[in-house]
Amino acid sequence: MDEATLQCSNLENGTNIKETVKRIKNLCVGHPAEKKEYIQKGIVAALLKLIDPTDAELTWQICGTIGILANKNLAGAQQVVSNSGLSTLLSLLSCNQERIVKQASQCILVALQSIDDPVQVFRENMQLLETVSGLFCSSLASTSVTECTSFVLTRCLETVDFDTVVDWSRVSTVCINNIKSSTLRDSTNLVPYLTVLKTLTTRLREVGIQLIDYNIVEILVELMKGVEMTVKILACKIYANLMHFNLLQEDQASKVTAVLIMPLLHRMLSKNERNVQLEGCKMLSEVASIGEIYQRQAFDCNLVHDLIELGRYISVADVEAASILLQAVAAVCSLVEDCRRLIFESRLFALVVSSLDASHSELKIAGLSALRSLSRSVRNLRTSLAEASLMEPLLKSLSDENKQVQVQALSTICNLVLYFSPLKNLFLESNGLTTLLNLCHSNDKSLKYYAIWALKNLLFLSGSKMKKRIIDEFGMDYIFCLIEKGEDYSLQEQGMNLLRNLTCTFSIESEQEIVLDFIEEHCYRLVLCIQDSLQSPSMEVVLQSLYVVCNFVVGNERHKQAICNSKVPKLLLHFLTDSNYQIRIAAIWCVINLVWKETNDICDVPNLSDCRKARIASLIEMGFEETLERLLTDSNVEVRGRAETALQLLRDRTLLESAGENEFEQISRSILL
Amino acid sequence: MPATSLRQGCSPKPIFCSLLQAGQRFQGIQNSWKLVKDLDYWTVHVEIQDYIPEKGYICGTMEAIDVPRFDYPVITFWEGQIVDNIHYGFRTGCWEATEEDDLRHWSQFSAFRALERVFEIDRARQVALHPLEYVFMRWKERYFVNVPHNCGLTIAGFYYVCMNRITGETQGYYFDPDSLPFQKLQLSPCCLRGQGFTCPWYAFQ
Numbered sequence: 001m002d003e004a005t006l007q008c009s010n011l012e013n014g015t016n017i018k019e020t021v022k023r024i025k026n027l028c029v030g031h032p033a034e035k036k037e038y039i040q041k042g043i044v045a046a047l048l049k050l051i052d053p054t055d056a057e058l059t060w061q062i063c064g065t066i067g068i069l070a071n072k073n074l075a076g077a078q079q080v081v082s083n084s085g086l087s088t089l090l091s092l093l094s095c096n097q098e099r100i101v102k103q104a105s106q107c108i109l110v111a112l113q114s115i116d117d118p119v120q121v122f123r124e125n126m127q128l129l130e131t132v133s134g135l136f137c138s139s140l141a142s143t144s145v146t147e148c149t150s151f152v153l154t155r156c157l158e159t160v161d162f163d164t165v166v167d168w169s170r171v172s173t174v175c176i177n178n179i180k181s182s183t184l185r186d187s188t189n190l191v192p193y194l195t196v197l198k199t200l201t202t203r204l205r206e207v208g209i210q211l212i213d214y215n216i217v218e219i220l221v222e223l224m225k226g227v228e229m230t231v232k233i234l235a236c237k238i239y240a241n242l243m244h245f246n247l248l249q250e251d252q253a254s255k256v257t258a259v260l261i262m263p264l265l266h267r268m269l270s271k272n273e274r275n276v277q278l279e280g281c282k283m284l285s286e287v288a289s290i291g292e293i294y295q296r297q298a299f300d301c302n303l304v305h306d307l308i309e310l311g312r313y314i315s316v317a318d319v320e321a322a323s324i325l326l327q328a329v330a331a332v333c334s335l336v337e338d339c340r341r342l343i344f345e346s347r348l349f350a351l352v353v354s355s356l357d358a359s360h361s362e363l364k365i366a367g368l369s370a371l372r373s374l375s376r377s378v379r380n381l382r383t384s385l386a387e388a389s390l391m392e393p394l395l396k397s398l399s400d401e402n403k404q405v406q407v408q409a410l411s412t413i414c415n416l417v418l419y420f421s422p423l424k425n426l427f428l429e430s431n432g433l434t435t436l437l438n439l440c441h442s443n444d445k446s447l448k449y450y451a452i453w454a455l456k457n458l459l460f461l462s463g464s465k466m467k468k469r470i471i472d473e474f475g476m477d478y479i480f481c482l483i484e485k486g487e488d489y490s491l492q493e494q495g496m497n498l499l500r501n502l503t504c505t506f507s508i509e510s511e512q513e514i515v516l517d518f519i520e521e522h523c524y525r526l527v528l529c530i531q532d533s534l535q536s537p538s539m540e541v542v543l544q545s546l547y548v549v550c551n552f553v554v555g556n557e558r559h560k561q562a563i564c565n566s567k568v569p570k571l572l573l574h575f576l577t578d579s580n581y582q583i584r585i586a587a588i589w590c591v592i593n594l595v596w597k598e599t600n601d602i603c604d605v606p607n608l609s610d611c612r613k614a615r616i617a618s619l620i621e622m623g624f625e626e627t628l629e630r631l632l633t634d635s636n637v638e639v640r641g642r643a644e645t646a647l648q649l650l651r652d653r654t655l656l657e658s659a660g661e662n663e664f665e666q667i668s669r670s671i672l673l
Numbered sequence: 674m675p676a677t678s679l680r681q682g683c684s685p686k687p688i689f690c691s692l693l694q695a696g697q698r699f700q701g702i703q704n705s706w707k708l709v710k711d712l713d714y715w716t717v718h719v720e721i722q723d724y725i726p727e728k729g730y731i732c733g734t735m736e737a738i739d740v741p742r743f744d745y746p747v748i749t750f751w752e753g754q755i756v757d758n759i760h761y762g763f764r765t766g767c768w769e770a771t772e773e774d775d776l777r778h779w780s781q782f783s784a785f786r787a788l789e790r791v792f793e794i795d796r797a798r799q800v801a802l803h804p805l806e807y808v809f810m811r812w813k814e815r816y817f818v819n820v821p822h823n824c825g826l827t828i829a830g831f832y833y834v835c836m837n838r839i840t841g842e843t844q845g846y847y848f849d850p851d852s853l854p855f856q857k858l859q860l861s862p863c864c865l866r867g868q869g870f871t872c873p874w875y876a877f878q
Contacts, residue, residue, distance in 0.1 A: 418875060
């Protein structure tokens with residue numbers, strides 16, 4: 001009979017149980033093969049059955065042995081958490097023998113840390129979580145119990161699955177009370193409470209409010225100034241979570257970030273320990289994503305250099321590290337051009353490019369996210385991002401089976417299809433437009449939204465040919481439906497922006513853009529659409545709609561009449577007195593364009609002058625003259641100036657009296673003479 | 674220019690102007706006086722490609738047509754600073770421009786005359802510029818888009834620019850210690866020369 005079988009047999013027989021347990025423990029420590037053998041023979045379940053709270057010594061030995069069997073061993077750990085093992089061990093945490101409590105806590109901790117999904121155990125048995133929560137909140141809980149239960153609560157808190165099971169406000173109150181009552185010299189004792197609060201404040205704003213109400217913020221700042229690294233990091237994370245929820249005054253938060261958080265992150269990124277560096281990257285991502293001021297601080301504190309230095313030792317083969325690093329790049333480069341410049345000048349940009357071809361979705365998403373941040377700049381689009389090699393992986397990502405990859409790729413393409421981006425043509429030549437148009441019809445709301453955004457950017461300053469192609473392949477009906485549905489203001493805004501770019505034509509010297517057939521064909525519906533959108537409660541939709549009016553009526557008497565025959569003029573009158581100066585300016589531009597003195601008309605309408613006079617008379621009768629006069633004393637200088645221009649036109653004092661000779665020729669002659 | 678606009682104590686705010694929005698185009702001429710009092714001038718097209726008042730930033734392209742010795746237009750990409758007294762003041766502080774250079778060039782604009790006295794005190798740093806009828810800017814050409822950098826033309830300097838926010842009429846003076854002084858740029862907005870104001874729009878994701 002082999003040793004393992006013998007020992008198991010002794011346990012079953014009750015022969016020298018304590019000695020047997022001790023022997024099993026000694027045989028397994030440092031001997032993985034023996035450990036595996038005992039586990040396969042079901043030793044864990046047998047040991048759990050022998051736990052006897054009345055025999056402290058035996059119970060202590062059993063807990064220790066089970067801990068060793070479960071430590072970093074999946075099979076052993078699973079045997080602990082199943083078969084009511086966890087329940088048995090948890091019951092030991094309330095016994096009055098400190099060493100049993102400690103041993104049992106350790107045992108539970110190592111078992112949960114050794115299985116793949118510790119949260120699943122509690123999903124299957126919510127009662128266990130209630131027990132854990134009760135133990136954590138107990139005023140008699142020892143340090144080991146607190147550590148063990150805080151681990152469980154923290155893991156479970158990361159999802160919403162348990163929000164109705166546990167009284168989180170009770171848990172957070174316990175954490176707050178313990179933090180307030182402890183001295184900062186014993187800050188390491190606060191780690192379990194800070195860990196729970198960190199996770200609570202990630203998701204739950206009300207817990208953040210609780211911290212403010214109980215004046216915990218000052219304590220957090222003091223903890224950040226301490227020497228204990230784990231405590232500093234946890235305090236920083238909680239503080240960052242409060243910032244995310246806009247619970248802190250920005251001027252105060254930015255001072256704390258500049259003086260305490262950024263230097264801490266610099267230390268973490270510079271430390272020669274992978275886990276600490278990656279943790280630093282994650283924290284930097286969280287803080288930088290809050291706002292531009294923090295990205296600027298990251299630049300000023302040389303954290304971008306730290307990321308670049310870190311990138312020297314990370315390749316796409318290290319999926320986890322590369323993903324975390326690239327997400328940090330995405331965050332710091334989101335709004336600050338200086339940060340982008342440093343990335344382009346370094347080898348880190350090569351990591352961004354190579355991640356686009358990665359097979360792991362997580363890495364691809366991070367790379368695309370970084371690329372998107374880097375592309376938010378005209379200069380970069382024209383230069384550093386003119387690389388043709390970017391387009392192929394981007395287009396491939398549009399058809400990726402992972403939705404997040406598609407979304408990130410699409411949102412990056414929104415920037416790359418702009419007029420001044422050299423990659424725009426490559427996108428079109430690679431049949432990107434067809435893919436884009438298909439995505440506009442996606443059932444996925446995010447994909448649809450970004451696809452329309454990309455389309456509107458693509459139409460920015462596009463010529464008639466491109467506009468016609470898109471209308472032919474896309475259909476005006478679809479655009480109108482987007483806007484008319486009116487359920488989603490963000491989609492409506494994009495739809496109106498699309499119309500704005502479609503209707504925008506430019507006259508430069510002798511070049512005259514051809515008014516597209518589509519406008520004539522859908523004139524009536526377009527006017528109705530504009531009319532409805534101008535009544536939207538969304539300021540963004542209204543602003544876009546006003547500029548659609550501006551663009552729509554330029555150079556076209558029929559369009560002017562169509563607008564004036566609708567409810568639009570009445571709405572314009574109302575917008576002239578809007579509280580938002582941008583709305584007022586846009587409304588005045590609409591008036592200016594409506595009464596602009598045309599010298600010719602795209603549709604060759606006869607009696608242009610008479611039509612204009614009639615329109616002016618109608619607008620004056622509606623009250624435009626009085627309203628514009630009041631705007632002559634507006635607080636905004638552009639409103640005042642444009643109102644004056646509009647009044648001059650209404651009163652038929654033309655801006656350019658002489659027809660024929662243009663102004664530049666006049667200036668040129670005066671210089672030459 | 675209203676007297677109240679120079680009142681100190683009014684906090685500076687970003688300067689918004691619809692004629693500076695992305696997509697707006699300007700046309701005009703740039704002239705320079707040769708040493709023999711002969712005038713060179715060429716047609717210039719400017720296109721605004723980005724305008725972020727909250728950052729005091731503007732950029733675009735400049736296309737110079739009929740530049741002496743060139744058979745085709747020369748295009749440059751430029752980036753600008755909007756003098757808003759938040760991000761940028763009248764003092765350049767870079768590109769080899771001294772404060773004397775700054776004063777000498779800004780003084781070329783009649784719109785600046787009201788600010789000269791304040792400029793001499795503290796570079797007009799305390800003045801809120803957003804209520805003024807004029808926008809002051811510096812435009813710095815960054816690179817040639819369609820010609821090599823050793824094409825014989827220089828973009829080492831920058832333009833002091835002043836634009837009337839209502840009419841869009843824009844003047845600029847090129848400064849480069851190694852080039853002829855006061856080369857003048859004069860631009861008008863294309864939209865107001867045509868059939869009305871048109872305005873496309875894009876946004877970065």
